[in-house]
Amino acid sequence: MSEDASSYPPIDPTNFDLIVLGTGLPESVIAAAASANGKTVLHLDPNPFYGSNYTSLSLQDLSSFLISHSTPPPSLPSAPSDGHDFTPAALAARPLFSHVEISSFAPDVLGEEHSRKFNVDLCGPRVLFCADKSIDLILKSGTSQYVEFKGVDASFVYNENGRLTSVPDSRAAIFKDKSLGLTEKNQLMRFFKLVQQHLEDDGEEGGENESGNSRISEQDLESPFVEFLNKMRLPPKIKSIILYAIAMADCDQDNVEVCEDVLKTKDGIDRLALYNSSVGRFPNALGAFMYPIYGHGELPQAFCRRAAVKGCIHVLRMPVIAVLMDKSTGHYKGVRLSSGQDLFSHQLILDPSFMVQLPLASSPPGLGSIKRRVARGICITKRSLRSETSNFLVVYPPRSLFPEQVTSIRALQIGSDLAVCPLGMFVIYFSTLCHDANQGEKLLNAAMDSLLTVPESAHPESSTTVHSENSAEEKPTVLWKALYIQELTMDHFESISSTPMPDGNLNYNNILHATLKLFQKMYPLEEVFPETASPENPEDDNEFSLES
Numbered sequence: 001m002s003e004d005a006s007s008y009p010p011i012d013p014t015n016f017d018l019i020v021l022g023t024g025l026p027e028s029v030i031a032a033a034a035s036a037n038g039k040t041v042l043h044l045d046p047n048p049f050y051g052s053n054y055t056s057l058s059l060q061d062l063s064s065f066l067i068s069h070s071t072p073p074p075s076l077p078s079a080p081s082d083g084h085d086f087t088p089a090a091l092a093a094r095p096l097f098s099h100v101e102i103s104s105f106a107p108d109v110l111g112e113e114h115s116r117k118f119n120v121d122l123c124g125p126r127v128l129f130c131a132d133k134s135i136d137l138i139l140k141s142g143t144s145q146y147v148e149f150k151g152v153d154a155s156f157v158y159n160e161n162g163r164l165t166s167v168p169d170s171r172a173a174i175f176k177d178k179s180l181g182l183t184e185k186n187q188l189m190r191f192f193k194l195v196q197q198h199l200e201d202d203g204e205e206g207g208e209n210e211s212g213n214s215r216i217s218e219q220d221l222e223s224p225f226v227e228f229l230n231k232m233r234l235p236p237k238i239k240s241i242i243l244y245a246i247a248m249a250d251c252d253q254d255n256v257e258v259c260e261d262v263l264k265t266k267d268g269i270d271r272l273a274l275y276n277s278s279v280g281r282f283p284n285a286l287g288a289f290m291y292p293i294y295g296h297g298e299l300p301q302a303f304c305r306r307a308a309v310k311g312c313i314h315v316l317r318m319p320v321i322a323v324l325m326d327k328s329t330g331h332y333k334g335v336r337l338s339s340g341q342d343l344f345s346h347q348l349i350l351d352p353s354f355m356v357q358l359p360l361a362s363s364p365p366g367l368g369s370i371k372r373r374v375a376r377g378i379c380i381t382k383r384s385l386r387s388e389t390s391n392f393l394v395v396y397p398p399r400s401l402f403p404e405q406v407t408s409i410r411a412l413q414i415g416s417d418l419a420v421c422p423l424g425m426f427v428i429y430f431s432t433l434c435h436d437a438n439q440g441e442k443l444l445n446a447a448m449d450s451l452l453t454v455p456e457s458a459h460p461e462s463s464t465t466v467h468s469e470n471s472a473e474e475k476p477t478v479l480w481k482a483l484y485i486q487e488l489t490m491d492h493f494e495s496i497s498s499t500p501m502p503d504g505n506l507n508y509n510n511i512l513h514a515t516l517k518l519f520q521k522m523y524p525l526e527e528v529f530p531e532t533a534s535p536e537n538p539e540d541d542n543e544f545s546l547e548s
Contacts, residue, residue, distance in 0.1 A: 008318065008339055015344045016040045018522075019335055021320050022351020024052035025508065026499035026515040028303035030349055032141060033519050035310035037526045042343065043304065043312050044335075045351075046319035049297075050304055052351050053096065053502055055122050056295030056420070059115040059380075059480060062122065063102050066484055069353065070097040086333045088322035090357045096501065099437040099485045105455045106479040110380065117422045119295035120378060123502030124429030125412030126296055127152055127289040127393065130278035134508040137516075138302070141529040146302035148293045150418055151285030154392040157245045158400050159237070162450060164386070167245045167395075169279045169287055180238075188238050191229075192276075199273055216265065225268030226253040244397040244408050247271040248506060250433055251407050252398035258406045289393060289506075294419045299508075323348065323356045323496065332496050347522055348496045356496060372488040374504040375440025377430035377448060380480040384426055385451050390415030393506075394451070401446045407432050409447045410506060426476075428452070433504045437485045444483055453477045497522070 017039040020031045028050075031043045049055055057065060072095055104110060128134050128149070138144050156164035168174040171192075174185050198216045220228050225247065229239045243249045247268045251259040263271075278288035292298045304314060322336040324344070334344035350356075384390055396409035409432040416423045430447055434440030448454050453475045488501050500514045516528060 008315065010339075010341050011042065011313070011315065011337075011343060013040075014342070016042045017345060018042070018347050018349065019044065019343060019345040020349040021045070021335070021354060022052040022349075022499070023047075023050045023300055023304055023314075023316075024351055024499065025054040025300045025303070026511060026518075027052065027349055027351060028300040028307065029137070029141075029512065029515050030499070030519050030522075031312050032143070032303040032307035032310070033516075033526075033528045034523065035307040035312040036141070036529050037523065039523075041307065041312040042345070043307065043314045044318045044320060044337075045314075045316050048317050050301045050316070051122075051297040052300070053122060053353065054296060054300050056119040056297030057122065059110065059118050059120060062118075062120050062378075062482070065122070066097050066100045066102070066482065069093075070095050070100045070484070085327050086324040087327050088336055089325050091320050091323055091335075091354055092357050094353055094355045096353050096487045097484050098487075099441065099483075101441075101481075101483045103455075103481045104479075105477075105481075109382075110480050114422055118380075118427070119297065119420045120427060121296045121420075121429065123296065124376065124378065125393070125410050125431055125506065126429075126502075126508070127291055127412065127506050129274055129288055129507050130281040130285050130290055131274060132278070132507050132509055134512055137512060137529075138299075141303070141306055143302040143306045146305045147298045149285075149290040150293055150391070151282070152287055152289035152291055152391050152393060152412075153389045155245060155287060155289070156392060156394045157241055158394055158396045158447075158450065159240075160400055164394060165237075165241070167241055169275070184235060184238055187232075187234055191232055191234060191238075191242075192272075194232075195269055195272055196276075198269065216269070221264070221266040221269070223265055224253065224256075225249075225263045225265045228265040228268070240397045240400075242272070243268075245395040246275045248395075249408065250504065252405075255398075255406065291391065291414060291418055320354075349518075350496060350498045352498045352501050355498075372504075373434050373436070373440065374486050374488065374502075375430075375432050375434045375437070375444050376484055376486055377444040378480075378482045379428045379430070379448060379452060379454075379478045380421070381426050381428065381452065381476040381478060382424060383476040384415065385413055385428070385476060390417060390426070396447055396450075401443075401450060405443060405446070407434070407443065409443055411447060411451070425479075431504060434485070440485055441483060448478070448481075451475060454481065 018034050018041045020027045020041060020043045023043065023045040031041050035041050045052065049057070155167040155169070157167060159165055165179050166177055168177050168188070171189065174180065174188055180188070201215050226243065229242060243253055247263060248271060249263045250261055253259055253263060256262065275288050308314060319338040320335045321338050323332065324334040324336060324342060325331065326333050332348055334342055335348065336342050386392065391414050394411040398408060399405050409430060412429045414420050414427050416425060421427050430444045432440060432443045434443065455478065486501065488503060497518055499518065500511050503510055519528060
């Protein structure tokens with residue numbers, strides 16, 4: 001790294017409005033938004049690729065990245081002050097991954113040549129709702145010309161009997177679904193009709209129609225969503241589909257004692273509205289979800305290209321070794337590159353895998369991390385989990401695998417038609433929120449075992465048994481497997497801000513909300529991407545590149 005950095009000529013100019021370290025999605029959005037507002041931006045990354053923690057890599061590069069980012073790097077010597085009016089504070093790498101387990105069971109099949117043909121997401125499983133805010137931002141910013149998408153074919157729920165039940169996403173799908181009885185279909189239709197009427201009335205001036213009885217009451221809206229579903233007398237099967245496969249609740253909503261995030265009815269209705277408006281928004285996406293061709297690493301690259309058009313300077317393979325702090329005030333002034341060059345800016349944005357080692361006297365009382373964990377897993381197979389479908393989502397509701405399962409598990413299979421793996425192979429992503437590594441590993445191993453044949457050497461210590469009606473059927477065999485725990489953290493200190501890590505959600509809405517909030521805090525008088533048309537304009541959707 002340092003050899004590559006020293007070979008670079010000095011960066012000119014040396015003063016910027018904003019310096020951004022890391023090319024992950026949040027950093028790239030901020031760099032593009034600042035550039036669109038006429039700010040001078042320098043965008044640095046010590047990696048030889050774009051995307052940081054949101055990248056897509058080959059199997060070999062992904063393994064190297066996870067291992068190198070799961071152990072604390074050697075401490076850097078303090079940089080000399082050189083007699084200037086600033087003090088360099090060392091910039092340390094923070095290991096955001098732990099308990100990394102990588103197993104290859106078919107090295108002859110997945111040789112180096114084949115390994116390079118993969119584009120595997122570091123932050124999977126992840127999809128975009130066709131109507132969510134990330135799509136609106138892509139359209140508004142003009143980055144849609146740099147990235148292509150394809151619809152995800154289907155969505156399923158894993159039930160206690162080991163079967164995958166289709167998630168009905170329209171009235172036609174409800175009536176065609178053979179897994180639902182006539183009574184269940186009628187109950188689901190009545191519920192969706194009530195929600196639709198509520199949303200229509202809520203959008204009207206005054207908020208109620210003449211009868212005033214089609215709106216959901218304020219008391220119900222503030223109550224837990226699961227209580228409202230019980231009030232509607234929906235059977236457990238239908239309730240589970242709504243809560244975990246459409247509203248995407250993370251934890252067991254029926255168990256208040258263990259559920260750390262009880263979903264309110266008003267939030268559940270909003271999520272149902274997002275799902276419903278996503279279905280059919282684009283003519284070539286049949287369901288609610290879509291996925292970027294070549295993987296999610298294409299998204300930060302698209303925003304970087306947008307920023308470059310507006311004058312942002314990008315430099316890869318350029319580590320920053322110190323942050324320069326004013327000697328008299330302790331305020332941020334600039335950064336020192338590993339090449340030895342000092343650069344200055346009004347503000348600094350940091351990838352969350354970096355932290356400034358400030359002197360104790362300079363550290364504000366509120367400086368610290370909010371930590372959670374998400375367990376992620378990746379499996380490579382040569383056969384699809386479902387013979388008729390390549391790209392689909394599977395949701396494991398709480399308690400669907402074993403009684404102690406208190407969180408949802410999500411799995412996403414992506415095939416070669418999305419250019420993420422060689423022809424005839426499939427990438428399957430898994431994730432779940434967890435308190436610790438043991439809990440996360442147990443959950444993901446159980447989910448993998450339910451649908452896949454994992455060679456015994458992968459996790460001989462696992463004692464969880466999942467009984468399935470399909471256990472007699474031959475399941476796809478895992479050729480390669482990775483399992484790792486990711487921290488969730490975010491810091492802020494005056495003119496130095498840390499962007500959010502990839503969270504445990506399927507989409508980017510929370511990440512982008514935090515990112516745009518950070519941008520507006522930095523530049524309260526500026527509009528995000530002000531020069532482009534409004535995403536509400538229906539003509540904008542025609543500019544969105546979606547493969548059939």
